[in-house]
Amino acid sequence: MDEFGLIERIRRRAGARDDVALGIGDDAALLQMPAGQQLVVTADTLNSGVHFPPETPPADIGWKALAVNLSDLAAMGAAPAWCTLSLSLPEASPDWVDAFADGFFQLADQHGIALIGGDTTRGPLSISITAMGHVPAGEALRRDGAQAGDDVWVTGVPGEAGVALALWQQQRLDVSVASADTVLEYLRCRLARPTPRLAAGLALRGLATAAIDVSDGLLADLGHICERSQVAAEVLESALPTSSMADQVGETELFRALRATAGDDYEVCFTAPAALRAQVSESMACVAVPVSRIGYIRAGSGVQLVNGEGTVLATSRLGFDHFSVAGQ
Amino acid sequence: MDEFGLIERIRRRAGARDDVALGIGDDAALLQMPAGQQLVVTADTLNSGVHFPPETPPADIGWKALAVNLSDLAAMGAAPAWCTLSLSLPEASPDWVDAFADGFFQLADQHGIALIGGDTTRGPLSISITAMGHVPAGEALRRDGAQAGDDVWVTGVPGEAGVALALWQQQRLDVSVASADTVLEYLRCRLARPTPRLAAGLALRGLATAAIDVSDGLLADLGHICERSQVAAEVLESALPTSSMADQVGETELFRALRATAGDDYEVCFTAPAALRAQVSESMACVAVPVSRIGYIRAGSGVQLVNGEGTVLATSRLGFDHFSVAGQ
Numbered sequence: 001m002d003e004f005g006l007i008e009r010i011r012r013r014a015g016a017r018d019d020v021a022l023g024i025g026d027d028a029a030l031l032q033m034p035a036g037q038q039l040v041v042t043a044d045t046l047n048s049g050v051h052f053p054p055e056t057p058p059a060d061i062g063w064k065a066l067a068v069n070l071s072d073l074a075a076m077g078a079a080p081a082w083c084t085l086s087l088s089l090p091e092a093s094p095d096w097v098d099a100f101a102d103g104f105f106q107l108a109d110q111h112g113i114a115l116i117g118g119d120t121t122r123g124p125l126s127i128s129i130t131a132m133g134h135v136p137a138g139e140a141l142r143r144d145g146a147q148a149g150d151d152v153w154v155t156g157v158p159g160e161a162g163v164a165l166a167l168w169q170q171q172r173l174d175v176s177v178a179s180a181d182t183v184l185e186y187l188r189c190r191l192a193r194p195t196p197r198l199a200a201g202l203a204l205r206g207l208a209t210a211a212i213d214v215s216d217g218l219l220a221d222l223g224h225i226c227e228r229s230q231v232a233a234e235v236l237e238s239a240l241p242t243s244s245m246a247d248q249v250g251e252t253e254l255f256r257a258l259r260a261t262a263g264d265d266y267e268v269c270f271t272a273p274a275a276l277r278a279q280v281s282e283s284m285a286c287v288a289v290p291v292s293r294i295g296y297i298r299a300g301s302g303v304q305l306v307n308g309e310g311t312v313l314a315t316s317r318l319g320f321d322h323f324s325v326a327g328q
Numbered sequence: 329m330d331e332f333g334l335i336e337r338i339r340r341r342a343g344a345r346d347d348v349a350l351g352i353g354d355d356a357a358l359l360q361m362p363a364g365q366q367l368v369v370t371a372d373t374l375n376s377g378v379h380f381p382p383e384t385p386p387a388d389i390g391w392k393a394l395a396v397n398l399s400d401l402a403a404m405g406a407a408p409a410w411c412t413l414s415l416s417l418p419e420a421s422p423d424w425v426d427a428f429a430d431g432f433f434q435l436a437d438q439h440g441i442a443l444i445g446g447d448t449t450r451g452p453l454s455i456s457i458t459a460m461g462h463v464p465a466g467e468a469l470r471r472d473g474a475q476a477g478d479d480v481w482v483t484g485v486p487g488e489a490g491v492a493l494a495l496w497q498q499q500r501l502d503v504s505v506a507s508a509d510t511v512l513e514y515l516r517c518r519l520a521r522p523t524p525r526l527a528a529g530l531a532l533r534g535l536a537t538a539a540i541d542v543s544d545g546l547l548a549d550l551g552h553i554c555e556r557s558q559v560a561a562e563v564l565e566s567a568l569p570t571s572s573m574a575d576q577v578g579e580t581e582l583f584r585a586l587r588a589t590a591g592d593d594y595e596v597c598f599t600a601p602a603a604l605r606a607q608v609s610e611s612m613a614c615v616a617v618p619v620s621r622i623g624y625i626r627a628g629s630g631v632q633l634v635n636g637e638g639t640v641l642a643t644s645r646l647g648f649d650h651f652s653v654a655g656q
Binding site for chain 1: 349350353354355356357358359360361363365366367368369370371372373374375376377378379400401403404406410412413414416444445446447449450451452454456458459460461463465468470471472539540541556
């Protein structure tokens with residue numbers, strides 16, 4: 001099995017799209033952009049042992065590597081279209097590549113995104129993806145549009161991936177195989193197979209004033225919105241989503257400790273005018289995405305998590321940083 | 329120095345373009361495609377110890393990582409526009425990042441390409457770039473258009489990067505510093521700072537019937553054109569460019585042994601109708617790119633290198649493969 005053999009194994013799985021004039025197999029791909037749209041581009045890398053435990057099954061790695069990129073497109077309100085995949089592998093294993101492709105294309109096909117290029121190289125396991133989509137000019141959900149008075153919302157249940165990670169670190173969860181226990185398997189998938197909120201992003205066009213995906217931790221990522229929008233945010237602890245799954249594994253307290261600061265959930269945190277509160281709820285219900293209103297934007301800077309007595313429990317400085325984990 | 333600090337060091341060096349509606353600093357970039365053009369996308373990764381010697385200066389790594397991607401755009405006849413950069417680093421070293429950025433932006437600014445996204449992660453040194461450009465619809469130089477009777481051409485002097493690699497392996501060339509010897513420094517740069525032939529690619533629109541960049545070796549890459557075009561190619565040994573630089577370091581024979589099969593030169597090999605021979609020469613002269621007519625396309629399959637007596641010296645199977653180097 002050589003480099004071209006590996007590429008061919010991946011290439012024959014790549015889905016078709018009418019707007020791909022030339023896909024994998026030339027020096028570059030040729031793509032047709034729809035008129036009146038802006039191109040939306042994001043790139044994210046996953047490294048073994050840093051972004052996922054080394055024993056993670058290749059199918060989960062394939063899913064997650066694409067999911068974290070699609071999550072960025074979701075947070076822009078973009079429709080996904082194409083992606084490139086650069087795969088560094090320690091050895092040329094067809095079985096590994098096939099399993100990786102299983103997870104990768106399961107998610108890609110779900111969202112109709114076409115793999116249009118990339119390469120395979122020899123090296124420590126690392127997956128770099130650049131994902132591309134489009135959005136009508138001027139309608140993208142950016143980080144810099146939050147206004148004082150806006151509500152702060154978040155999809156799903158941030159913190160469950162953090163609980164799964166802790167359970168793995170305590171050797172109570174085996175990330176390398178599907179669990180027969182449905183609760184444990186749910187939590188394992190929160191870590192190994194995050195759900196990019198693409199439908200939510202599309203539905204929030206024209207409603208949200210700012211959006212970001214939660215990869216570094218809820219407070220840290222909301223902090224990026226505040227920094228770019230030059231506003232402050234208050235997050236109410238009592239409004240944060242609870243996790244019946246964490247409750248069922250007896251980790252209610254751990255979940256509460258993690259939910260505002262743990263990364264890797266890939267939910268979307270967004271702001272929207274208080275006047276559009278009902279429309280936001282309805283639009284999220286339409287796409288069947290659970291959503292919680294967790295706070296509000298005000299003048300100032302920074303993010304505070306406050307309890308019912310108004311005591312500040314945490315700030316946006318406690319998120320995840322790949323080079324400096326002291327804060328985590 | 330944390331991840332965001334590193335990103336900021338790179339971000340403030342990123343060049344501006346009018347078609348970048350939103351650059352680095354959000355979940356994704358927003359880009360404006362010119363009307364009537366196709367988007368051209370390519371992705372390539374460089375890993376330390378595989379694609380460059382570990383002691384390569386970071387500025388050269390930055391240059392080369394971008395150059396190999398721009399070379400793919402050149403081989404499509406595309407105008408370069410934007411790129412993403414995913415950088416995995418063993419440690420967060422601002423000095424290393426600054427030096428890397430020196431080489432990267434030296435080349436990026438030369439071609440007016442804007443860095444619009446990416447990430448920095450902790451991991452073994454690896455650089456993944458996705459480069460984007462555009463080309464008028466239908467005018468791209470693809471691999472599948474070569475016709476029997478076409479001439480085969482190549483820019484520059486393929487094989488010089490291979491000589492430099494051999495000199496390094498023989499410890500006669502130090503890749504880690506600029507050499508005071510101008511010939512050795514020229515050869516070092518053929519390996520460490522390849523020249524993407526973007527001007528040649530643009531000038532070949534409407535002239536070339538097929539094109540590819542020479543990264544795996546001249547015969548192997550011409551073989552890709554033949555495979556996609558369902559034709560055969562004959563390359564005449566006597567027509568291959570000679571290297572006065574290789575001559576000056578006493579490696580005429582080594583160069584002759586390497587020039588058809590060594591990779592890493594990033595020249596452009598292309599085919600064009602024999603009737604356009606004069607126009608090809610003139611257009612390459614206009615952009616000051618040396619070019620050689622090295623053979624012709626005929627019916628059949630495969631690539632043969634033949635000497636004056638018609639003896640077959642090599643075939644397209646002798647190129648470079650990252651997982652199977654026995655052929656090299």
